[in-house]
C-alpha cells in the first residue's frame with residue numbers, strides 16, 4: 324500500500340476530488356515539466372532537430388514499460404478515438420461479419436466500428452449487460468463464428484466491470500478474432516500486459532489514469548499490423564525525417580515499427596514531457612500498488628455505501644479502482660452539482676454514481692462522500 328501522495332498534487336484540503344475517471348489532476352512536477360516545455364517555444368533557436376525525436380522516443384519507451392511491450396510497437400496519438408479509428412481502418416472485415424462491443428461502450432470505441440460496419444456491410448454485435456455482472460463470461464459466450472473483431476475495454480466505464488483480458492485474448496486467438504482494446508479507464512491503475520493479452524491494437528488516452536495531460540495518448544500496434552495505413556501522412560513518420568535538409572527527397576518508406584501511426588506534430592514539446600513524467604511516477608509507484616491502494620479506499624466506500632442502499636458489482640468482477648454505485652431509486656441527475664457545492668466531486672455515468680479515487684485521496688475524502696450519500700438516502704428519491 325502506498326502512503327498518501329497528495330503532497331504531489333495541488334488539491335486544497337477542503338476538496339474531495341473522487342473523479343479521476345473524468346480527468347486526473349496534473350501532478351505539480353508534471354505541470355512544471357509541461358510549462359517548461361511550452362516555454363521552450365519562446366526561444367525556438369534553442370530547439371534542435373534531434374529534439375523532435377528524443378522526446379517522442381522517451382514517451383514511447385516509458386509507455387512501452389507501462390503496457391509491457393517493445394517501444395517499437397507504440398505510436399503517439401491525440402485521443403482514444405484516433406487509435407481506435409487507426410485499428411478500424413486496418414483490420415480486415417467483410418460483409419456478414421461482426422464487431423463485438425459491450426452495451427453502453429464508450430463512444431470512441433463504438434462510432435469508428437459503426438462507420439466501418441456501414442462501409443463493409445458488417446454489423447455490430449452488442450454484448451448485453453450481464454445480470455450477474457460477469458462481463459468476461461458474457462464476452463466469451465458472444466464470440467460466435469461471425470465475429471471478426473472484438474473491440475473491448477479492460478473496464479466497462481459505466482459499471483466498473485472488469486474483463487479478464489488474458490482469457491478473452493486466448494479465446495480470440497483460438498477463433499481468429501482480432502482484439503482491439505480501449506484501456507483509457509484502466510491503464511495506469513490496473514496491471515496490464517501486452518505480452519499476456521496479445522491484442523492486435525490497444526489505446527489509452529493519457530488524461531485519466533495515466534495522470535497525464537489532455538490531447539495525447541498511446542497506441543499499441545502488434546508487429547503484424549505495423550505495415551498498415553496511417554490515418555494521416557506526415558513528414559515525421561517517414562524514414563528520412565531525421566535529415567531536415569532532405570525532406571523533399573520524398574520516400575515511400577516509413578520510420579520503423581508503429582511510428583507510422585504517429586499523429587502529425589507528435590513532437591509536442593509541452594504535452595510529452597508532462598505525460599512522460601506522470602508515467603514515470605506511476606512506474607515508480609508500481610501499478611499493482613496503485614491498484615491495491617485505490618482499491619482499499621474503494622472497498623471501504625463500497626461497504627459504507629451498501630449500508631445506505633447504494634450497490635456496486637463485487638470484486639473480482641469489479642475493477643478495484645472503479646466504483647459505480649447504483650440504488651433501486653433513480654439517482655438525481657443534478658447530484659454532481661449538489662455534491663460539488665460541498666466540494667465533493669464525482670460523476671454520474673449511465674444510472675450510476677461513479678466514484679474514482681486515486682493515491683491523492685484520503686479516508687477523510689471518502690467520509691465526506693459517505694456523509695453526502697447518507698443525506699441523500701435519508702431524503703429518499705427526491706434528494
Ligand SMILES: Cc1ncc(COP(=O)(O)O)c(C=O)c1O
Pocket residue numbers: 344345401402403404405429431476480505507508528
Ligand atoms: C472508456 C473511455 N475511452 C475513451 C475516452 C476518451 O476518448 P477520446 O480520447 O476519444 O476523447 C473516455 C473518456 O471518458 C473513456 O471513458
